[in-house]
Amino acid sequence: MKVLAVLCVRNEAAFLLEWLAHHRACGFTDFLVFSNDCEDGTDVMLDALADQGWLTHIRNDGPYDKGGIQFTALKHAQKLDIVQQADWILPLDVDEFVNIHVGDGTVPALLDALPEATAITLTWRLFGNGDQIRYTDTPVTGTFTKCAPAVLHWPWRASMFKTLYKNDGTYRKLGVHRPRNPDPARLDRSRWFDGEARELDAQFKTKRLFSNFGRSNTALVQLNHYPLGAMESYVLKADRGRAVHSDHALGLDYWVERNFCSDTDTSIARMAVTSAPVLAALKADSTLAPLHQQAVAWRHARFDALMQQEPFRALFGRLLMAGPTRPVSPRAARFMVQYANRARSSSKSATKAP
Known part of the structure; x- marks a missing residue:
């Protein structure tokens, strides 16, 4: 079974190896990664990983259609063999980590728990800053453990999801949060389930982007979302710009709406037994190791430069x-x-x- 993750990145090389190691441990077999306008060596690292057979890398340097950078990449992706041949697909961002709570924590275990599903919503659990000021080269999943409660009533954005879906022709286009352009002849046969094994109604098949809030949505699976990081990293994120809403500057409003730190969740740590050896091997690689250190140094230097503005x-x-x-x-x-x-x-x- 081919399980494909699709990723778009810019200046994210310092986080890329951890993200890949974790998702390989979670059962993802294939990775399609688009990069654009990288200054920290992300594109060079992706080329090296592609040479080693880890992933498929495509430079998404433009021009971009009216949907912006990420939608341009996803439009291109739909035509590629790696997408056409995948059994299941999940578009992700580098600050999102799949966290499966059933079986051995892998995608096959999740699919075994929901055998009738053709689409599964992975609802965000937002992880806040936790008073981390300095950016450090430590695993994101171990550094940031303060998060939102399992049940939230506000804001609705905290209940947004990404969709793991069966690539059976029901949907003919990839989307950021959900697959798009459904085939009307197949749509009635699709079956959507949420992260609590509840079957979802018809509106989720065509338009919904967020789970019903005011209740838990993550008993079987959640998407750990780390949108802020350390304060220094957030400044770099504001400098980089947003992939979808590129005309929207990141400020304190975005920060406050996502900086949930009331609860603690370390459930993702169990995957380190499998992912840590993979990450260690990547960081020890003679080609990847210097590229990773270069990216870490770039982040420190870039932050210092931004502090002059x-x-x-x-x-x-x-x-x-x-x-x-x-x-x-x-x-x-x-x-x-x-x-x-x-x-x-x-x-x-x-x-x-x-």
Whole structure:
């Protein structure tokens, strides 16, 4: 059985190896990855991984259609053999990690638990910042464990899902959250189930993007979503821009609406038994290891460069003051002084006559 994950990335090389190791451990057999406008070596790393047979890499450098970068990639993907030959497909982002709670935690175990399903909704569980200021080269799934409660009543975006679906011809186009362009002759035979093994009604077959909120949706499977990361990483995310809504700048509103830290969930850690050896081998590879370290260094250097620009320095200051547990901690205050002094020094140097 071929289980395909489809991914679009830009400047994500520092996180890519962990993401691949985890999803290989979860039972994904194939990866199709699109990259665009990379400055940190993500595209070079993907080429190396493709040479090793890990994945299929395609540069998505444009021009882009009116749907934007990600939809252009998915439109291209639909024509490829790797998509046509897949049995099951799941489009994902690099900050999303599949977390299956049944059997051995793999896709085959989930399909065994839902044998009649032709589509399964993987509802987000949002993982917040947890007061992490500095970006560090540590596994995302182990660093960020503070999250939203299992039952949420607001906002509806916290209940959005990605769809693992059977590639049987019912849907003729990939979509970001759900497959698109259904074949009317096949649609009645499709059967959608949620992460609690509840069969879903007809509206999910054609239009829904989010699960019914105000109840648990993740007993069998959830999608761990890490949209924020460390505060430094969020500044870089704002600099990178959004893949779908590229005209929408990331600010404090996006942060506050996703920074849930009331609960703790470490259930994904059980997959480390299988994924950790895979990740260790990737990081020890003579080609991939220097590319990974280069990407880590790039993130630190890029953050320092952004701190010389007032819009990003202001955003970082707001993040430091918007922690979930206190207005401004002494630690956060030290960071604010540090970067304010650095910016002041840089400004004085720039105004000196040559």
